[in-house]
Amino acid sequence: MTINWIRKAGGLSLLAVALGFGTSALAADGKYPSKPVKVVVPLSAGGGADTIARLVASKLAEKTGQSFVVENKPGASGAIGTASVAQAPADGYTLLLGYTNMAQLPALKVKLSFDPAKDLTPISLVATSVNVLTASSKIAPKTVSELVAAVQKNPLDYSYGSYGQGSTGHFLGEQFQLQTGTKLVHVPYKGAAPMMSDLLAGHFSFAFPDIGSAWPHLKSDRIRVLAVGANKRLSFLPDVPTTAELGYPGFELQGWFMFFAPAGTPQAIIDSLSTNIAEILRQPEVAEKLVSLGLEAGSGTSAEAAQFMKTEMIKWADVAEKANMKIE
Structure with missing residues (x-):
């Protein structure tokens, strides 16, 4: 594809020079669009x-x-x-x-x-956007440190969900494991809505939804927000620490x-x-x-x-x- 694009771009450039203008996308009066x-x-x-x-x-x-x-x-x-x-x-x-x-x-x-x-x-x-480490209320850990300790002790008891294979949530889950030295089961979904629905139902342990997807459920007692990926605490979640505060400055949930x-x-x-x-x-x-x-x-x-x-x-x-x- 790249070779074809180079040929295409080269041909267009030569044509533009031959016709005496290098910005052919501009209108005759020079205005765009x-x-x-x-x-x-x-x-x-x-x-x-x-x-x-x-x-x-x-x-x-x-x-x-x-x-x-x-x-x-x-x-x-x-x-x-x-x-x-x-x-x-x-x-x-x-x-x-x-x-x-x-x-x-x-x-x-x-x-x-x-x-x-x-x-x-x-x-x-x-x-x-800011992503948030959000856990099901059905799991025992109530903080990130408790979660990491629990996963390290019983890795098969915990899993994380994402919007799908190769999604940002998938990448964040893998980054979390690298940062914490843990190993987890990945549960991919086809989009944010089904993932959040199953997180609320407690079908897996935690996820890293963007704040927009988590927003309607922040006051639900079925989930807990354990950390935010912003460079400072969020005004509407003042008691939730940032990942940097928790000792993971390179783990940016954004x-x-x-x-x-x-x-x-x-x-x-x-x-x-x-x-x-x-x-x-x-x-x-x-x-x-x-x-x-x-x-x-x-x-x-x-x-x-x-x-x-x-x-x-x-x-x-x-x-x-x-x-x-x-x-x-």
Whole structure:
């Protein structure tokens, strides 16, 4: 795929030079966008990623006077929708709202039709989320230290759940085992809703849901939140310690959402989108909406987003290698 993309990009570059313009995606008057823009969300409608995409898309439409149309393309842990953008024309009219799993899938050595590092260009880090170590009230341990001690003593009595094989929850579970020297049974589900339902029912021991998925159940007596992955305690969970406080500073229970464009998209378009998104994220009503979803508004330039993505890919590749992670 990469070789084909290089040939395609090279051909387009030569054509642009021959015609005397290097940013063919721009309209004749130099304005972008000059027609509707498609924003692909590689997850089902109604979730956090979908809500974020629609929020930012509506604000981009207000700022530019052009429609930004959200299209959901779920499947294969986000790979289907992501591939459709990676293979789209690099003209700024097909964008992607990617998320944490984009930096994790390549670490599993699975066969992908795209390379996130080569076929996509980061535009802006839109939001970060906090994951929480949440245990069933049916298990005896009430703190992380008690949980670790119990798992070390009787590993077969404990298991952790995730949204699915290769999901962020799967990676966090493996990272937890590396950090604590424990070994657990992994129980993968097909999404957040069934996982949370079974956690509430006590069908497995604990999980690492994002705060948005855990939010409706925080006051339930059927679960206990043992730790949060934020750099400080959450205002609505003031008695729950952070992982750093508990002695695991490298165990970050955090996810993220980022806008991408196909590689080769003119830098002028990337910069325009990055600037507009940064301004949108500073709007009070946008920040408030993100907070209501358990998210924090992102910031930074496209270059900073690219460096963030690179760091994430290195981090999760290290976890996958050390844990010998595989997808069956």
